[in-house]
Amino acid sequence: MTKRYFNPTELITGEGSFAQLPQVVSRFGRCALVVRAPRVSDPTPQLEAAGIAVLATDPIDHEPTTGDIEAGLALARAEHAEVVVGIGGGSVMDTAKAIAGLFPHPGTVEEYHTGARKVPGAGLPFIAVPTTAGTGAEVTKNAVLSDPDRHTKESIRHDGWFARVALVDPELTYSVPPAVTAGSGSDALCQAIEAYVSIGAMPATDALAAEAIRLTWRALPTAYHEPHNRAARADMLYGSLLAGLALANARLGGVHGLAHPLGHRFDIPHGVICGLLLPHVMAYNLHDAEAKYAHVAQLMGFADAEAAIDGIRQMLSDINVPLRLRDVHVDRDAFPVIVAESLPSGSLKHNPRPLAAEDVMAILESAW
């Protein structure tokens, strides 16, 4: 099977690298649309001091909707933005990525979200600045958007949507509150494992995913309990970056196929539902990817994969990630809808063990 590895994003890493934002932005234009999380301090003074006009959207404090993208596009087009900057977690970076990516193209956001239109090409230059160690959205080409009217949560993607530059500065993660560290960190670990065992995995992604597993597994409990532990914060941020590089090419698996409909319908943070589902999907997959899971266990310091699954459960419990769907108020009657909504997912199709409707239902029941 032929596989392709592609990632054009320039990475600038290290403590203090965020200070380079004005000079990086000025490489691409003099008018920047800035999307940021509420927790992030406003970089407008530094950008304006460098002669860059700043357009600011309302801070994004939720997983983005098609409406958020329409609003950002209207502002960016009216004021002739030349570059888009996203400073925040996955939600913020995906918002900025989709605004940049759709800027020059006709049609509504909904048309791209439903698949009625395909993204025809690249958009405005996009600069990504992650402030949580989680999604890896700084190095992926997709934006996950929800449409509240249609009850759907889907990705829009294009090879031209990768960030031109990612500024990856661990200092920006020191103030992340523990609950967000736990959720986003669970997502990073989950993405590293799913990319590693994916049927889309290849040697280039295996190397990245394996190191991401090693780093995030070791650092997550420390980052949670000791928010100012600089080494743990850096390991988490670089681990989530490597997981992002891996999944951008290897894709993901059953956890992410189920996480989108469950998260959207029951308003569960993405990282929390990913952590919750991870041990259940690993148990389902175990015997179809035995060699890979044996290596996952080794990277985590366990004798075998069963012990690694138990270890993940204990670690999640230690960082207060719920372990059962009933704990996050999922309605069991909705299982048939969740099954139907998850089956078309690209993530599900990359799971190492095939997932038919009855298999998805069995995983939901085991996680209940």
Ligand SMILES: [Fe+2]
């Ligand atoms: Fe994820």
